[in-house]
Amino acid sequence: MLTEKPDSPTAPVTHHAPKAGSLDDLVCYFEGDWVAMRDAKVSIMTHAFMYGTATFEGIRAYWNADEQRLYGLKLREHVERIRQSCKILLMRDIPTVDELIRLIVETVRRNGFRQDVYIRPSFYKSTLAIGVRLHELDNELYIIAVPFGDYLDTDSGVRVMTSTWRRNADEALPARGKIVGGYVNMAFQKTEAELNGFDEAIVLTADGHVNEASAANLFVVRDGVALTPPVSDDLLEGVTRKAVMELLAIEGIPVEIRSIDRSELYVADEVFLCGTGVQISSVIEVDHRPVGSGAIGPIGRLVRDRYFDAVRGRLPEYSHWLTPIE
Secondary structure (H helix, E strand, O other), rough: OOOOOOOOOOOOOOOOOOOOOOOOOOEEEEOOOOHHHHOOOOOEHHHHHHHOOOOOEEEEEEEOOOOOEEEEHHHHHHHHHHHHHHHOOOOOOOOOOOOOOHHOOOOOHOOOOOOEEEEEEEEEEEEEEOOOOOOOEEEEEEHHHHHOOOOOOOOOOOOEEEEEOOOOOOOOOOOOOEHHHHHHHHHHHHHHHHHHOEEEHHHHEEOEEEEEEEEEEEEEEEEOEEEOOOHHHOOOOHHHHHHHHHHHHOOOOOOEEOOOOOHHHHHEEEEEEEEOOOOOEEEEOOEEEEEEOOOOOOHHHHHHHHHHHHHHHHHHHHHHHEEEEE
C-alpha cells in the first residue's frame, strides 16, 4: 500500500568514497593471499592496465547497528555474473561460486567494518604483454572492500540529462559483461552530465531508445505501471534491477519490460534509478523538465524505503537477499 510521507531535506551527497590515504591499512585479497592494500601492486606492463581487459563486480554490504552485523547483498548473484563476464573475456580457472563467496566474506570480515561497505572483486589479465587480444593471457583475482556512502542523493532526488554519448552496442562491446574498458563509455556520459550541472546521465541506444544511466538501470512509472527496458536494449543485466522487480511484485505494482522512448521520460509520472552504486535514486528532472510533480513520487519512495529496510535485514521476506558477515 502506498502512503505519502514527507522527505526530509538534506544537502546533496555524491561520491562518498574514502580518501586514498585512509586505504593503505585495509586488508585486500590479492593474487592468492590477504595483504595490506599498500602492498597490492601490479606492473604498468600488466595487460589489464594497458587495455582494460578485466571484469569486476560492485557489491554492497550494509551495517545493521541494532544487530551489530553486516549483511552482504546478493553475493551469489554478483558472483554468478562475474563468472559469466570471465567467460566472455576468455578467462580460465575461475573459482567456483561458493569459493568466491567465501573469499569475499573473508576479505570483509578481516577488516572488521562497522559501517556500510563497497566490495569489488575483479579478475584481470595479469600477463605482462603488449598486444591487443584476449587469448593466451593469464588472469588473477583481487578483492577490495572499502567504507562507502551514497553515490547519488537518495533523499531529495536527482537531476539528469540525456547524454549525447550513446551506449556501446552488444555486438561492439558486450553490455551484459562488466568489462573494465567499457566503463570509459560511461565516464564520457557521467562527466558530460556533471560538467553541465546535472547529477547523472540518461543514455540512449544506437536506435534512440532509453538504455540506462551511466552506471545504473532505470524504471519509468506511467499510470501505475513500472516500465523497464529489456536486456536486449544493450543494458547490463542488473542484479539490483532484478531485486527491484521482485520487490515491486511483492508490493503489487505491475512491471512491464519493453523499449522506452526518450519522450516517455518527459511525460512519466515517476522515474527512478537502481544499482549497487546509486541504490534507489528517484529522478526529479530530465532535460530541464520536471518529472511528475518535481519531487520523489509515491512508488519511488516506497521502493526506496522498502529496499533500505530489506538490505539491512529488517524485512524477513527479503532475507534470501542477504549473507550475514560476522
